[in-house]
Amino acid sequence: MNGDKTVTKSFEYAESIIDTVREPLIVLDQDLRVVSVNRSFYDVFKVKPDETVGQRIYDLGNKQWDIPRLRELLETILPGRIAFDNYEVQHDFSTIGRRAMLLNARQIERRKGIPRIILLAIEDITARKEMEQEIKRLAYHDPLTNLPNRMLLTDRLNMAKNLSDRNRKKVALMMLDLDKFKEINDTLGHHVGDQLLQVVAKKLTGILRKEDTVARFGGDEFVLVLPDQKDVQNALKVARKIIDVFRNEVVLEGHALIITSSIGIAIYPDHGEDIDTIMKNADRAMYRAKQAGRNQYHLYEAV
Numbered sequence: 412m413n414g415d416k417t418v419t420k421s422f423e424y425a426e427s428i429i430d431t432v433r434e435p436l437i438v439l440d441q442d443l444r445v446v447s448v449n450r451s452f453y454d455v456f457k458v459k460p461d462e463t464v465g466q467r468i469y470d471l472g473n474k475q476w477d478i479p480r481l482r483e484l485l486e487t488i489l490p491g492r493i494a495f496d497n498y499e500v501q502h503d504f505s506t507i508g509r510r511a512m513l514l515n516a517r518q519i520e521r522r523k524g525i526p527r528i529i530l531l532a533i534e535d536i537t538a539r540k541e542m543e544q545e546i547k548r549l550a551y552h553d554p555l556t557n558l559p560n561r562m563l564l565t566d567r568l569n570m571a572k573n574l575s576d577r578n579r580k581k582v583a584l585m586m587l588d589l590d591k592f593k594e595i596n597d598t599l600g601h602h603v604g605d606q607l608l609q610v611v612a613k614k615l616t617g618i619l620r621k622e623d624t625v626a627r628f629g630g631d632e633f634v635l636v637l638p639d640q641k642d643v644q645n646a647l648k649v650a651r652k653i654i655d656v657f658r659n660e661v662v663l664e665g666h667a668l669i670i671t672s673s674i675g676i677a678i679y680p681d682h683g684e685d686i687d688t689i690m691k692n693a694d695r696a697m698y699r700a701k702q703a704g705r706n707q708y709h710l711y712e713a714v
Contacts, residue, residue, distance in 0.1 A: 439529040443468050443485055446528060455535065457506045468531075478502050481514070489516050489529070499536075511540040553627040555605055556612035564626035564634055568686050571624075571638035575679060582679040583637040583646035586693040587615075587653070590671040590705040592631035599666055604631075606663045611670060614656055618649065634693075643678055643710065650674045650708035673700040674708035682711045 435452035439445060445464050453460060458472050468485070469477040480500045488495050498514040513534040518527045551563040559567065571582045589611065596604040608631065615625045615633060624636040637646055657670040675697025683689040692711040700709040 434535075435533040437468065437531040437533070439468060439485075439531060441526045441529070443529075445471070452533070455507070455533075456504070472504070472506060475504050475506065484514060484516060485529070485531075489518065493518050501540075509537070510535060511537045556609055556627050558612050558616075558633075559624060559626040561626070561628060564624065564628070564636070565686075567624040567626070567636055568690075571636055572679060572686055574638055578639070580638075581640040581642065581681065582689075583635075583640050583643065583649075584677050584679065584689050584693045585635040585637070585646065585650065585708075586628070586675040586690075586697040587633045587635065588673050588697055588701070589631040590673060590701075595668065599664075603663050603666065607661065607668065607670070610661055610663075611657075615653065618652055618656060634690075640678070643676070643681075646676050646678070647708070647710070650676060654706065654708065671706035673697055673705050675700055675711065676708060677711040682713070 433451055435455050436449045437445060437452060438447040444467050448458075448463055452458065453463075456472065463471060469482070478500060480498075480502075484495065484498050484500075488498070494515075494517045496515045498516070499511065500514055501509065501511045503509045513536055515532040515534070517530040517532075519530055520527055551560060551566075552558065553560045568582075568584070574580075575582045589607075592604065592607070595607060608627070611633070612625070612627065615635065619625055619635065619637070622638060624634075626634045626636075628634045635649070637649065640646065653672065653674065657672060661668045661670060675693045675695065677683065677689045677693035677696060679686075679689045682692045696709045696711040700707050703709065
C-alpha cells in the first residue's frame, strides 16, 4: 500500500510540475494513450479534459490528431531511440486552423518493471514560419504590386533558359514601359501613379498563363517572361492583347485615364545566347516602339 501511495504522490507531483511548463505537453503510455496533459495543451488546442485522458493520441479532438507525420514519429522513429527533437509537423486543425509545430519526444524510464512513458513537448512555430515566409516574400517581390522583383525575375529567366536549352523551344522576353507615366505622377500625384501601377500589374497578370512571369523591373517598367514557345507568334499575340486590354478607361480618384504602353520583344535563343543579351535587345526594341509613336510593340531586329 505504501508503494502505491508513493507512486500516486510522485505522479501528482509530476503533474504539478508539468502544469508549470508554458508549452503544451502530453504524457503517453506505450500504447500511445494519453496519461496526462498540461493546462497549456488544453488552452492551445481546445481539447476537452474529459475527452483526453485514456484516449489514443490520434483520437483526440474528434481524430484531429490523426496526423501521418505524428504517426511516423511515434511509431517508426521513436521506438528505436530514447529521444527525437525538432520534428516539424504542419497540420490543419478544424478548431484552431493551420499550425506549424516542432515536436520533441522523450521515452522516460519510470522504475524497473514498469513500462516507459513518452513525453511529447509541442512548440508552436506558426508565427515564426509566417514571418519567415513574409521575409522571403518581401525579398523576392515588389512591395507595391506584389509582383516578382528583379531578383526573382533573374531566377525565373534562368529557369526558362535552362528549360529552353533542354526542350529546344524558345523563350519570349517582353519589356513594357508605360507611356507618359511621368506626366501622370507630376500632375495627379504619386499616390495616383502608384494606384495605376497596381492596376497595370493586375491586368498583366490576368493576361498571362500560370507558367509565365510578369515582374516589376523598376519605376513604370515591367518585364514579361513567356517560356516554352514554339515561335514568336504567341508573344506577338500577347503584345496585341496587352494593347487591346489597356484601351479600357481606368478611373482613379475621379480621374479618367487611358493606359498606353510601348513593348519590346526579344526571343531566346534567336536574339542572343544569354539572358543579359536578350534583356538588352528587348530594351532596344521597346525604345524603337517609343520612337515610332508609342502605344505599340516592336520585335527586335539585328541591325
